[in-house]
Amino acid sequence: MNPQVRAITLDLDDTLWPFAPIGARVEVVQHAWLAEHCPRTAARFPLAEMRVLREAINAEHPHLAHDFSTLRRLTLARAMELAGDDPALAEPAFQAFYAERNRVECYPDAIGALQRIAARLPVAAITNGNADLARIGLREHFAFQLGASEHGAAKPDPGIFRAACERLGEAPHHVLHVGDDIELDVLGAHRAGLRTCWIHRDDLHPDPVWPHAHVRPDLAFPTLDALADWLDAHLQDDVA
Structure with missing residues (x-):
């Protein structure tokens, strides 16, 4: 990619x-x-x-x-x-x-990876759920949170992805959407013109075989810190 x-x-x-x-x-x-x-x-x-x-x-x-x-x-x-x-x-x-x-227990890698990613790039949350990042204590790592209830339509509707890109001030092809759900996250973001990263954690995807031949995620990792490692390796020149 x-x-x-x-x-x-x-x-x-x-x-x-x-x-x-x-x-x-x-x-x-x-x-x-x-x-x-x-x-x-x-x-x-x-x-x-x-x-x-x-x-x-x-x-x-x-x-x-x-x-x-x-x-x-x-x-x-x-x-x-x-x-x-x-x-x-x-x-x-x-x-x-x-x-x-809103009493959540993050995956072991999640907070450290989120901190690393947010230090490098603006991060916006897109969710169909009703979690509140401020209550959870993670709001400081995000530019904003866009929920389906606020937007008026849920993933995989392309509008919610494009609305987030507009708020970020970036064209969709410069935004990477990261999520676990094949249809809601990867295919939905792909249809909206975003780059995609499939997080296939072991608890949900013990045998992570991608099921679609017509479209594939740009990136795929079993953990969020693996994505943070990839960003560190591939975006270092942009930060220097």
Whole structure:
């Protein structure tokens, strides 16, 4: 790949930290909050039933598919209404969920690699999720964070990638998008005209075989620090 990379866009979930442990915890924490503050809701909607309700709310609001936070608030309010609790408690219930959602444990290499990359190039976060870098404590390493809820459409829509490039002040072909998801990150960024880097961590891609013949990522690494090493080796002349 031509190393003329001037900026990085970076996925968050499953690129900087694994999402599965978060996804498992947040439902339990939310239910415990409901059991304490909205016991009728907790009794009527244990974990499995709350998931069913959330799927129904999602189906009712396809125009909000990019906005996980709003959909969860709507689900909580509906559950409370149906159970006879005060739907005004949906917001504090959401905040209990959201605090846990932002309690992340980064991959061992991630923070050091992020620091190295951000010292060399501007980095912008592009995420379909609702993580908050300021709450997590990583905001200082990013030029900005662009979420699907803010943009109005989720990856792999090319618009979210192009919007990030515009905010970075760089043409798409000078921006490298880095992420774990083949469709959302690599193919989506490729369609938008960005360079691409596939991070195929062992926990998600134990046998990292690229499945598409028509397009390949410009770069592929098992860790983020391997990308940082590549940037150090190939962009050193630009920094000197």
